Amino acid sequence: MTTLAERDARVFLHQSSSSPVRSGLRAVEGMWIEDNDGRRLIDLHGNTAHLLGHANPEIRAALARQLDELAFCPRRYTNAPAVELAEALTARWSGRGEAGVLFAPSGSDAIEIAMRLARAATGRFETVSLDGSFHGSGFGALGLSEAVLDPRLGPHLPGLQHVAPYWGEGGAERMLDGLRQAFATSATGISAVIAEAVRSNCHMPPPQLWPEVRRVCDDHGALLIFDEIPSGLGRAGRFFAFELFDVQPDIAVLGKSLGGGVLPLAAVIADRRLDVAPDLDIGHYTHEKNPMQARAGLTTVQMVLRDDLPTRAVEIGHRLAEGIAEIAARTGRPAGLRGPAALLALELPGCGLATAELVARCRDAGLSTTGKGPQSVGLSLPLTVSDTDIDEVLSRIETLIARL
Numbered sequence: 323m324t325t326l327a328e329r330d331a332r333v334f335l336h337q338s339s340s341s342p343v344r345s346g347l348r349a350v351e352g353m354w355i356e357d358n359d360g361r362r363l364i365d366l367h368g369n370t371a372h373l374l375g376h377a378n379p380e381i382r383a384a385l386a387r388q389l390d391e392l393a394f395c396p397r398r399y400t401n402a403p404a405v406e407l408a409e410a411l412t413a414r415w416s417g418r419g420e421a422g423v424l425f426a427p428s429g430s431d432a433i434e435i436a437m438r439l440a441r442a443a444t445g446r447f448e449t450v451s452l453d454g455s456f457h458g459s460g461f462g463a464l465g466l467s468e469a470v471l472d473p474r475l476g477p478h479l480p481g482l483q484h485v486a487p488y489w490g491e492g493g494a495e496r497m498l499d500g501l502r503q504a505f506a507t508s509a510t511g512i513s514a515v516i517a518e519a520v521r522s523n524c525h526m527p528p529p530q531l532w533p534e535v536r537r538v539c540d541d542h543g544a545l546l547i548f549d550e551i552p553s554g555l556g557r558a559g560r561f562f563a564f565e566l567f568d569v570q571p572d573i574a575v576l577g578k579s580l581g582g583g584v585l586p587l588a589a590v591i592a593d594r595r596l597d598v599a600p601d602l603d604i605g606h607y608t609h610e611k612n613p614m615q616a617r618a619g620l621t622t623v624q625m626v627l628r629d630d631l632p633t634r635a636v637e638i639g640h641r642l643a644e645g646i647a648e649i650a651a652r653t654g655r656p657a658g659l660r661g662p663a664a665l666l667a668l669e670l671p672g673c674g675l676a677t678a679e680l681v682a683r684c685r686d687a688g689l690s691t692t693g694k695g696p697q698s699v700g701l702s703l704p705l706t707v708s709d710t711d712i713d714e715v716l717s718r719i720e721t722l723i724a725r726l
Contacts, residue, residue, distance in 0.1 A: 326358055344685070350376035353704050353711055355690060364715055366684075366691040367700050370522070370552040373579035374625060375704035381582035381621055388617040395611050403616035410623045411591050414561050416570065420594040424605035425587065425616070429551035429577030430458025432588035433516070435605040436573045437462050439592060440514035440545045442599035448481040450504045450515045452497070455487065456522060457549055466516055483508075489525035498534060505542045514545040514573075519563040522552040523694045524661030532569040545596075551577035551588065552665070555622065556632035556705060559639070559663030566662060572596065582618040589619070631705040635663035638703060638712065642666065645716040653723050659701065660694075666701040667694035668719065673726050687722035689715075 326346030334341070349356040352375040355365045365372060374381060388403065395401045408423040415421035424439075426432040441447050451457070451466040458464065462479055465471065469484035485500030486492060505512055515535060520526060532546075539546045548571040553563035555576060560566055562574060573596070577588035590605065609615060625631070643659050646668070650657040660667045668691075673680060677693035684691050684699055691699045703715065 344690075352376060353707055353715075363685065363688050363690040364718060366689055366702055366715075368583070368702060368704070369578065370557075370702055371578045371581070372583045372702075372704050373555055373557060373631070374583055374622060375706045376583055378582060378584075378625075378706070380625060381584055381618060384617050384621040385582075385584065385614060388614055392613045395613050397608070397610070400611055401613045401616070403613050403620050404611040407589075407616045407620040407623065410620060411576070411589055415591060415593075416565075421591050422594050422597050423592075424590045425607075425610050425612075425619075426577075426590065426605055427586050427588070427607055427609055427615075428458070429549075429575065429588045430460045430463045431605075431607070432551075432575045432577055432590050433457045433463040433466070433549060434460050435590045436516070436547050436575055436592070437466075437514070438602075438604050439573065439590065439596055439599075440547065442602055442604065443596040444511070444513040444543065444545065446511040446513040446544075448483060448508055448510055448512045450483045450485060450501060450512055452487040452517050453484040454490070455518055455549075457516065457518075481510075481513075483512075487521075488527050488531055489521060489523075494528045494531045497531070498538070501535065501538055505538065505544070512542060512544045514547050515539055516547040516549065518553065519548045519550060519567065520553045520558050520662060520665060524665055524667040524700075526660070526662060527567070529567060532564065532567040536569050536571075545572040547571060547573040547575070550574050555579050556626050556635050557663065557702075558632075558661075558665045559636045560632050561626070563662070563665070580619045580622060581615060582622045585615045585618045587615040587619050626705075629706075632663070634705050635665075638705065638707065639663045639666060641709065641712050642701065642703075642716070645712070646719065649716065649720045649723060653720070655723050655726065657719075657723055660698065664703060664705060667698045668701040669698045670723070670726065671697055673697050675726070683726065684722055687725065688718050689722065 327343050330343050346358040348358050353364050354362050356362045411423055412421040453469040455467050457466040465478040465482045483504045486496050488494040488497045548564045573592040575590055581587035646657050656671050658669045694700050
């Protein structure tokens with residue numbers, strides 16, 4: 323009998339990060355996923371969208387009500403959940419006055435909105451980003467991520483500059499030197515610096531890095547854009563991850579978890595002084611104020627604030643760190659965590675496994691995850707997990723380490 327995975331391979335175009343699929347799923351709930359063979363695994367990846375757990379009942383109930391009330395909103399009209407979500411997000415802005423919002427159907431689209439907004443506001447088109455980051459799959463967003471594209475894709479969009487990242491050789495000083503050099507040698511002027519406040523691979527920057535980047539941007543009249551798609555909404559221990567670093571960007575981008583783990587939704591939150599191009603389509607999408615997506619986002623934000631999930635993220639991180647340290651002591655094998663709060667990677671130095679093999683070993687131990695660099699995998703849990711859930715995760719990690 324042909325499996326669902328085999329049928330998938332026949333009808334979908336193949337790409338490196340999505341093909342081949344591991345198996346078909348028939349159910350998701352909380353931190354669990356269940357495949358078509360009935361195997362249940364703890365989801366430590368969730369595409370960083372399962373902040374509230376898979377199939378969160380409060381999100382599902384809110385969407386069911388919204389479906390009965392208003393399912394679509396054509397362009398040039400608005401609706402209550404869209405306005406209320408925008409109000410909730412701008413209320414979280416701080417430091418530089420009022421903010422405005424645009425919604426998008428994906429994080430990649432939202433990043434490109436931020437790029438267009440920066441160009442329109444500054445009158446410049448060059449940007450600086452960190453080589454080896456990830457900002458999305460659109461040509462602009464993909465170009466921000468990689469200094470050298472595969473030659474089959476042709477050249478970058480013009481004006482994209484890359485500097486060595488803080489997590490690489492030479493660290494933050496090399497990155498800052500590259501940034502200053504980019505500003506000094508720019509022929510037309512830099513519109514913006516775009517970066518993840520905390521890298522999605524969970525590498526923490528030095529505490530003074532982003533304030534210094536902010537100063538460099540201000541000295542040259544450039545904007546600072548933070549990609550908070552994987553790190554925002556409390557996972558890093560603050561509503562915005564940039565709040566960890568005593569720095570205020572001009573634009574921040576949210577995504578992934580914003581749709582409640584059910585619908586695709588991203589948002590660009592920008593200082594209101596950048597609202598300078600009403601005659602341009604900066605973020606023009608068919609579903610730019612979709613009431614279903616907005617209801618998912620609004621319910622997500624309300625739950626994050628009501629249940630103080632940023633604080634819970636810190637608690638989850640502490641409990642995991644203590645548990646991993648105890649496992650390392652019991653097994654005599656090195657293991658640790660990297661990243662803030664619940665934005666984590668599990669490091670297994672000396673395991674001697676390539677990333678793909680390590681991910682496969684995790685799956686054998688009942689843990690679905692993804693690689694986060696050499697000898698490390700993602701450890702991303704919903705912020706709604708109980709302490710008992712965390713104990714189960716630690717038990718499976720101990721099984722994994724013992725088998726290694």
